[in-house]
Amino acid sequence: SAVISQKPSRDICQRGTSLTIQCQVDSQVTMMFWYRQQPGQSLTLIATANQGSEATYESGFVIDKFPISRPNLTFSTLTVSNMSPEDSSIYLCSVMAGPANTEAFFGQGTRLTVV
Amino acid sequence: QQPVQSPQAVILREGEDAVINCSSSKALYSVHWYRQKHGEAPVFLMILLKGGEQKGxxxxxxxxNEKKQQSSLxxxxxQLSYSGTYFCGTGNAGGTSYGKLTFGQGTILTVHP
Structure with missing residues (x-):
């Protein structure tokens, strides 16, 4: 299994500002994934963070809005830039672990409210 | 393409059974099932791989069912503890897509005493 610490757990931010979310894993992993979950909705993959290379973004998400860092094999950050109320969501980081690395483990999430 | 889950919601009494379905419009390599309780992170339940067996x-x-491109939970x-939102997530075989999951819209399960 994997234990993921994510912080902050929640924040209320002013529109136009940026927030950086941190994700720490208790073991080394090749890929880390960032998801967004809007209230009452499903999880949508934002990007995949690989150590030593640029993050790979899914359709609809761009690096300027969601820059990601991956300085080592246990840590990643996601920044939500120039925030607007539409960015209010839960942001979760995830890693694959378990037998054959087939189980996705999630951090507790960051509940972001933009006012 | 997001998999489609059905039903959207189900209400049960303790001791009753339920089935949640997950269908995809494209060929599946793996199906992952998660349960999320309100305010918590999704928790892994099980994974089914292409060519694998039914799991419990x-x-x-x-x-x-690979042929029908669907999975059922x-x-x-x-039990009361089963209450929560159930998500299926579909995965790809490997390469740069490995580990990326596309989640269904979720099924809200409520179990009453």
Whole structure:
């Protein structure tokens, strides 16, 4: 299994500002994934963070809005830039672990409210 | 393409059974099932791989029909602790897509005493 610490757990931010979310894993992993979950909705993959290379973004998400860092094999950050109320969501980081690395483990999430 | 889950919601009494379905419009390599309680992170239940067998975990089991591109989650003799939102996530074989999951819209399961 994997234990993921994510912080902050929640924040209320002013529109136009940026927030950086941190994700720490208790073991080394090749890929880390960032998801967004809007209230009452499903999880949508934002990007995949690989150590030593640029993050790979899914359709609809761009690096300027969601820059990601991956300085080592246990840590990643996601920044939500120039925030607007539409960015209010839960942001979760995830890693694959378990037998054959087939189980996705999630951090507790960051509940972001933009006012 | 997001997999489609049905039903959207189900209400049970303790001890009753439920089935949640997950269908995809494209060929599946793996199907992952998660349960999320309000305010918490999704928790892994099980994974079914292409060519794999039906799996079980206590009173929760699942099947994977590759031909029909669908999976079903079976909850038997439901308990109050089963309440939550169930998500299926579909995965790709490997390469740069490995680990990326596309989640269905979720099924809200409520178990009453």
């Amino acid at each position: 975990h206590e009173k929760i089991s699942a099947s994977f 079976y909850l038997t003799a439901s």
